[in-house]
Amino acid sequence: FLWKSARYVLRQLSQTPAHDDDPERLAMVRAWVGKRAIRVSVIIPTYGDPALVTRCVESVRGSGAEQILVVDDGSPAEAQRALARLPCTLIPLADNRGFAAAVIAGMRAADPRSDIVVMNSDVEAWPGWLDQLKFCAYRDKRVGILGPKLLYPNGTIQSAGSFRNLGAPAWFDHYYRYQPAAYPPANVQRDVVAVTGACMYIKRVVVDAIGTFDQAYLMAFEDVDYCLRARQAGFRVVYCPHATLTHLESASRGKRQGPRELASQDRFWRTWGSFLDERSVRTPTGKLRVVYVLQKTN
Numbered sequence: 001f002l003w004k005s006a007r008y009v010l011r012q013l014s015q016t017p018a019h020d021d022d023p024e025r026l027a028m029v030r031a032w033v034g035k036r037a038i039r040v041s042v043i044i045p046t047y048g049d050p051a052l053v054t055r056c057v058e059s060v061r062g063s064g065a066e067q068i069l070v071v072d073d074g075s076p077a078e079a080q081r082a083l084a085r086l087p088c089t090l091i092p093l094a095d096n097r098g099f100a101a102a103v104i105a106g107m108r109a110a111d112p113r114s115d116i117v118v119m120n121s122d123v124e125a126w127p128g129w130l131d132q133l134k135f136c137a138y139r140d141k142r143v144g145i146l147g148p149k150l151l152y153p154n155g156t157i158q159s160a161g162s163f164r165n166l167g168a169p170a171w172f173d174h175y176y177r178y179q180p181a182a183y184p185p186a187n188v189q190r191d192v193v194a195v196t197g198a199c200m201y202i203k204r205v206v207v208d209a210i211g212t213f214d215q216a217y218l219m220a221f222e223d224v225d226y227c228l229r230a231r232q233a234g235f236r237v238v239y240c241p242h243a244t245l246t247h248l249e250s251a252s253r254g255k256r257q258g259p260r261e262l263a264s265q266d267r268f269w270r271t272w273g274s275f276l277d278e279r280s281v282r283t284p285t286g287k288l289r290v291v292y293v294l295q296k297t298n
Contacts, residue, residue: 040117040134042068043106043107044057044088048075048079052122057086059124059125065117069089069106089109100222133146145195150247151244156178157177160186160241172224189239189242190239194224195239197222199247201240203235
């Protein structure tokens with residue numbers, strides 16, 4: 001089943017539309033980034049069939065990352081032997097501990113001078129993605145965490161930042177899901193509540209200030225938790241539309257919410273429920289100081 005799923009994923013990824021970023025902007029960004037020593041370690045948690053992470057690693061190579069750390073979350077020995085042949089640093093875990101624990105293992109092994117990119121194994125990077133994130137990160141020292149534009153293999157948007165799901169407020173969803181990649185509102189850089197851990201750029205100053213992911217999140221909500229912690233520490237969380245990657249969402253795990261997801265959901269709302277539901281959104285004079293506007297789409 002895993003091998004059949006991987007073949008399907010690779011067929012879908014091969015249909016990803018060509019990168020269409022503005023070449024003049026990209027040249028400017030690369031020149032700006034090239035003058036600065038911004039080190040990055042990419043952490044890719046994975047489990048099971050190595051086909052997806054193999055493609056992911058190949059897409060990341062040559063992007064300017066100093067380290068590519070693949071953290072295997074307790075896969076069978078055959079899969080780990082295959083991963084050991086990839087052009088990356090393999091961190092094999094003895095047992096399956098969940099996404100947050102795998103990220104933590106990677107963060108601890110990363111160069112302590114480096115910024116961190118957390119990336120799902122079912123993501124394929126486009127040209128210029130990392131330079132665009134670096135540029136966005138260091139144009140404003142208040143920025144701490146960034147997320148790129150993530151597309152489905154058919155070219156529609158999977159994520160342009162995260163928000164609380166209006167129809168199911170116990171969960172979070174993604175802005176502009178299923179809209180075309182060129183959808184104008186999705187091409188505006190802006191602050192967001194959170195970005196998805198499918199691809200999250202974290203500046204070193206954030207790691208130094210708030211530490212690693214929370215290992216108690218077994219699966220889901222660890223990314224939103226980390227972004228909220230960063231925001232409380234005074235950092236901006238920003239969506240960067242100029243960086244683009246393809247993400248076949250949930251290709252590496254099922255879409256049904258199992259015990260680990262539900263346990264993580266429970267932990268999140270015990271931690272953040274009061275903050276999100278009871279915080280004041282008015283100024284001392286009674287005016288609204290926080291307004292969320294979502295465009296309803298058909």
